[in-house]
Amino acid sequence: MEKFRHKAALRILATVFGVGLLAGTASARDDEATLKAFYEAANSAGERELVVYNPNTNANAPIFDAFSRRFPNIKIVGVDLFGPNLTTRLEAEAASGQAAGDVLYTTANEMPGYASKGFLVSYTPTTASGIDQKYVGQDSKWFDWTLTVSGPFYNKTYLKAAEAPKSWQELVDPKWKKQLSISTLQSVSGTGQALTALTLAGKLDRAWFEHLAANHPVVSQANAQAIQAVASGQATIGLDVPYHFFMAAAKKGAPFEFIFPKEGVISIPLNEALLNGAPHPNAAKLFINWLFSTEAQSLLAEIGMQGTMPDAPKVAGAPDGLMFNVLDWRTLISKYPAQLAMYKEVFAN
Numbered sequence: 001m002e003k004f005r006h007k008a009a010l011r012i013l014a015t016v017f018g019v020g021l022l023a024g025t026a027s028a029r030d031d032e033a034t035l036k037a038f039y040e041a042a043n044s045a046g047e048r049e050l051v052v053y054n055p056n057t058n059a060n061a062p063i064f065d066a067f068s069r070r071f072p073n074i075k076i077v078g079v080d081l082f083g084p085n086l087t088t089r090l091e092a093e094a095a096s097g098q099a100a101g102d103v104l105y106t107t108a109n110e111m112p113g114y115a116s117k118g119f120l121v122s123y124t125p126t127t128a129s130g131i132d133q134k135y136v137g138q139d140s141k142w143f144d145w146t147l148t149v150s151g152p153f154y155n156k157t158y159l160k161a162a163e164a165p166k167s168w169q170e171l172v173d174p175k176w177k178k179q180l181s182i183s184t185l186q187s188v189s190g191t192g193q194a195l196t197a198l199t200l201a202g203k204l205d206r207a208w209f210e211h212l213a214a215n216h217p218v219v220s221q222a223n224a225q226a227i228q229a230v231a232s233g234q235a236t237i238g239l240d241v242p243y244h245f246f247m248a249a250a251k252k253g254a255p256f257e258f259i260f261p262k263e264g265v266i267s268i269p270l271n272e273a274l275l276n277g278a279p280h281p282n283a284a285k286l287f288i289n290w291l292f293s294t295e296a297q298s299l300l301a302e303i304g305m306q307g308t309m310p311d312a313p314k315v316a317g318a319p320d321g322l323m324f325n326v327l328d329w330r331t332l333i334s335k336y337p338a339q340l341a342m343y344k345e346v347f348a349n
Contacts, residue, residue, distance in 0.1 A: 031293040034126045038286035039071050047280040049075045050287055053089070054105040055082040059245060062303050067290060074283050082106055083188075090119045090275075099277030102284040107190055107268055108137075108144075108329035109336070114273070115141045123274040123285070127292040128309070134328040135269060135308045144269035145291040147306040147326060149243035149315050150194060151266065152259040158236050167262045168204060171239065172211035180215060181235035183223040185343040191223055191240045194266035196339040197327040203263040209346045219347075230256070240266065243315065244304035264323025269308065271329075 054060055057078030064076040079101065081089055086106065093099050094117070104120070114120050120141040128143055135144035152171060154164050165171050171180065185192045198204045218235045220226040227245065230238040231254055243265070246258045272291060278284045290296050297307030306315050306324065315322070327336070 030129075031127050031289075031295070034289050035071075035286060035293065038282050038289060039073075042071075042280070042282035042286055043073055045282055047283040048073060049077050050103065050280050050283040051077045051079060051101045052103045052105060052287070053079050053081045053086060053101045053275075055107075056080060059242075059248075060105075062244075062248075063296075063299070066296070066299055067287060070290070070295070071286065074286070076287075083110075086110070087114075090114065091117075094119060094276070097277070099275060099279060101275045102278040102280045103287055104142075104273045104275055105270065107193070108271060108327075108332050109188060109193065111137055111142050111271060111273065111329065112333065115139065119276055120273045121276050121278075123288065125285070125289045125292050127289045130310055131292070131308060132310070134330070137271065137273070137329060142271040142273040143288075143292070144271045144308050144329075145296075146270050146300050146308060147267045147324060148190070148194070148270065149265050149267060149304060149306055149318065149324075150191075150240050151243070151261055152237060152239055153230065153241045153246055153256050154237045154259065155230050155233060155235075155255050156257045157255045158233060161257065164257070164259060165237070165261075166259070168198065169208070169263075171237070172208055172215060174215065176237060177215045178218070179236040180212070180217040180239060181220065181226045181229040181237065182212075182217045182239040183220050183226040184347075185209075185340075186347050188340065189223070190268055191266075192340060192343060193327055193332060193336055194240070194268050194325070196332070196336050197268075197325040198263065198266055199339060200327075200331070200335060201263075201325050203325070206342060206346065209343065213346050213349075242304070243318075247304040247317075260319050260322060264325050267306070267324045267326045269326065269328060 057080050060078060064078055068074065068076055115138050122140045124140045125143065137143060183189055183191050195204065218229050220229060223240060227238055227241055229235045243258060246256055250256055272288050274284055274288060292309055297309050297312040300307045301313040302316050304315060
């Protein structure tokens with residue numbers, strides 16, 4: 001384990017300084033050969049940028065910046081698009097025949113629809129060999145490259161560690177009435193999807209959500225706003241913050257402390273897909289393959305995310321034996337609609 005950590009650290013340094021490594025394992029050598037071939041092809045084709053449609057370019061800056069340092073001739077242009085705005089953009093590009101985006105990165109609920117409309121291309125990255133099939137999309141039109149690591153958090157200016165809840169069950173204690181910040185569960189959301197995983201695992205039930213509603217939480221329309229409510233002191237505890245958001249905010253001085261609940265964290269897979277008609281196809285394939293490389297999967301662990309490859313390092317700073325409550329895309333499609341209907345009933349008032 002120590003030997004692997006040492007190699008992972010070297011690869012992270014290589015990412016930071018833009019220097020390639022001659023890796024010592026067969027899988028890493030395969031990664032390097034694949035990445036080199038696509039980088040050379042992108043350079044030969046004059047592909048100097050890569051357009052990535054994603055939910056939050058600022059949040060993904062550590063990943064995008066690492067890629068650009070590793071492959072300095074290619075600049076990532078992140079475009080913040082998700083939900084209806086993303087759908088509208090993809091439909092307009094398809095209708096005009098003028099594709100602008102290269103890679104799509106979003107959550108699983110939208111991907112089957114995009115695939116059926118012909119927006120996505122079947123593409124299997126070489127570096128994803130051996131990945132669990134639950135992380136492979138329909139007809140290999142998308143692959144899950146990372147899992148969010150999300151859980152409750154609190155403002156340590158107003159709450160001492162000894163007083164903070166230690167589990168999801170403790171979050172609905174009446175003593176937290178009007179002190180808990182959440183994003184709305186009455187519309188499609190990552191938080192709602194992830195809590196479905198906890199419910200399916202038998203760790204939450206309808207009564208838990210009824211207790212949550214009865215405590216009159218501070219409700220925001222987006223999770224970013226719910227996080228800000230805790231930062232500002234409007235609420236003491238937040239229901240859901242991605243661990244990589246927390247780590248970045250803590251480094252900037254935010255008064256947050258993350259809670260690893262005893263029932264485990266909530267998690268949703270984040271995926272990538274090659275867009276049909278991508279104007280920079282070699283750069284796109286380079287980026288997609290890099291995401292599953294040993295180098296990138298190690299970087300994810302360092303910034304607070306969990307890679308999906310079998311040998312991906314565990315999240316830095318997480319407790320031993322951390323449980324992930326993950327909702328894969330097939331389960332999401334079959335189970336989330338009923339869960340969303342329940343949310344709407346419980347939080348109707």
